[in-house]
Amino acid sequence: MFDYLIVGAGFAGSTLAERLASQAGKKILIIDKRSHIAGNAYDRHDDAGIMIHQYGPHIFHTNSRQVFDYLSKFTKWRQYQHRVKACVDGQLLPIPINLDTINNLYGLNLTSQDVETFFASVAEPRDQILTSEDVVVSRVGRELYEKFFRGYTNKQWGLDPSQLDAAVTARVPTRTNRDDRYFTDAYQAMPLHGFTRMFENMLHHPNIKVLLNCDYREVVKHIPYRKMIYTGPVDEYFDYRYGKLPYRSLRFEFETHHRPVYQPAPVINYPNDYAYTRVTEFKYLTGQEHPQTSIVYEYPQDEGDPYYPVPRSENAELYKKYQALADATPNVHFAGRLATYKYYNMDQVVAQALALFQKITVAEEVVIATPSITSASSGMATAAGRTSNGNHAHAKTAPRSKRRHLDDIIKS
Ligand SMILES: Cc1cc2nc3c(=O)[nH]c(=O)nc-3n(C[C@H](O)[C@H](O)[C@H](O)COP(=O)(O)OP(=O)(O)OC[C@H]3O[C@@H](n4cnc5c(N)ncnc54)[C@H](O)[C@@H]3O)c2cc1C
Numbered sequence: 001m002f003d004y005l006i007v008g009a010g011f012a013g014s015t016l017a018e019r020l021a022s023q024a025g026k027k028i029l030i031i032d033k034r035s036h037i038a039g040n041a042y043d044r045h046d047d048a049g050i051m052i053h054q055y056g057p058h059i060f061h062t063n064s065r066q067v068f069d070y071l072s073k074f075t076k077w078r079q080y081q082h083r084v085k086a087c088v089d090g091q092l093l094p095i096p097i098n099l100d101t102i103n104n105l106y107g108l109n110l111t112s113q114d115v116e117t118f119f120a121s122v123a124e125p126r127d128q129i130l131t132s133e134d135v136v137v138s139r140v141g142r143e144l145y146e147k148f149f150r151g152y153t154n155k156q157w158g159l160d161p162s163q164l165d166a167a168v169t170a171r172v173p174t175r176t177n178r179d180d181r182y183f184t185d186a187y188q189a190m191p192l193h194g195f196t197r198m199f200e201n202m203l204h205h206p207n208i209k210v211l212l213n214c215d216y217r218e219v220v221k222h223i224p225y226r227k228m229i230y231t232g233p234v235d236e237y238f239d240y241r242y243g244k245l246p247y248r249s250l251r252f253e254f255e256t257h258h259r260p261v262y263q264p265a266p267v268i269n270y271p272n273d274y275a276y277t278r279v280t281e282f283k284y285l286t287g288q289e290h291p292q293t294s295i296v297y298e299y300p301q302d303e304g305d306p307y308y309p310v311p312r313s314e315n316a317e318l319y320k321k322y323q324a325l326a327d328a329t330p331n332v333h334f335a336g337r338l339a340t341y342k343y344y345n346m347d348q349v350v351a352q353a354l355a356l357f358q359k360i361t362v363a364e365e366v367v368i369a370t371p372s373i374t375s376a377s378s379g380m381a382t383a384a385g386r387t388s389n390g391n392h393a394h395a396k397t398a399p400r401s402k403r404r405h406l407d408d409i410i411k412s
Helices: 011-024 065-071 099-106 111-122 132-156 193-204 214-224 282-286 312-327 348-364 388-398 400-412
Strands: 003-006 028-031 042-047 052-053 060-062 077-079 084-088 091-095 186-191 208-211 225-230 248-258 267-269 280-281 293-301 332-334
Touching: 003 011, 003 214, 011 028, 011 193, 011 225, 011 348, 042 193, 042 293, 042 332, 052 282, 060 065, 060 348, 065 186, 065 348, 084 132, 091 099, 091 111, 099 111, 132 293, 186 193, 225 293, 282 293
Parallel strands: 003 028, 003 225, 028 208, 084 267, 225 332
Antiparallel strands: 042 052, 060 186, 077 186, 084 091, 248 293, 267 280, 280 293
């Protein structure tokens, strides 16, 4: 009998599996329908041997000491400050917009104070900030909005910024100094050996079994378990009773080039040209040295894996109905970005999972064990893309039928 059946081996599911197994002594079965752990943060070596992020570039950043300390138990880090350029009017300019963006775009030599005055002179005041267009136009005026935001947002969401909640563009700051970092969080780093290796370390515990290539609905009736943690799409869990929650998806196109460097920045945004939104060169993120280099183009689309909940008020209303169903479902906890229909960064999902773990321990009056977590420095990890967990390897490669494999897991 498993104490918890966890659906989804991304940040939400894996954090909860790790905590419940190592701290509360619970027996866990974690299931993912994909062929790998790590959810959307999954990384692997491509055919050329270059580490890529299969579901688009993932950069870790957080202001939470608790989250950073927690993940540091499972990985060493490589310091990394992310930088992005936008291709506008034939120039590569820093984004978020800063002093250099304005000076280079207009061939000026403004100071920080001048640029503040400039923004104030072009900003279009709004009584109420309701949409993504309002956010930008009221900060930096219409021209910069058109050059840097409108086209990008249109491509990314298939909607004009005037049709999207303010939250979408409010995430991107505007600066009057020369700080060209994309994030300003206190902790900015990449897992030294990649995200997948970090997840392998998290799930490397005798109480955790991992079943891959399996939609939980195929097997849930055959598995003895007490409670469920569900990190998949909440509307799917309830068989789309109130209709589908809209998501925006992406198509990724990877390329390997026979030269050490492809472009002059880790990410280049294309707000106004091409069907893709941005191009990422992975070696900047990972620090890998290699004579070749791999890049990825991102093409936004409606169909495909659910990546971004579409932030519009009618969707929030629809989600509330599902949330009410979720709240009324006994013995199932809903966690992570798909189950709560919110765009969360990785650190927010970990924080949410740690908070849920606390809630569970209080509700179940769990006695917390002395920490017994596999440490990143314990030498347990194997090469990324392979596994340090016997169960996991078995689940991934076993040629036997799913049912037979399931029986093995249940008996073990
Ligand atoms: C293109 C892109 C770039 C991003 N970049 C960043 C970034 O730079 N920094 C950052 O902090 N965050 C970034 N994020 C966000 C980050 O991916 C998420 O915060 C994080 O992956 C969410 O973890 P999760 O566990 O909630 O969901 P997921 O990682 O999506 O995991 C959910 C898992 O559940 C599984 N599942 C679903 N349904 C079933 C089912 N029926 N049966 C079995 N398994 C199921 C799925 O296969 C999936 O593996 C990015 C997201 C995207 C899409």
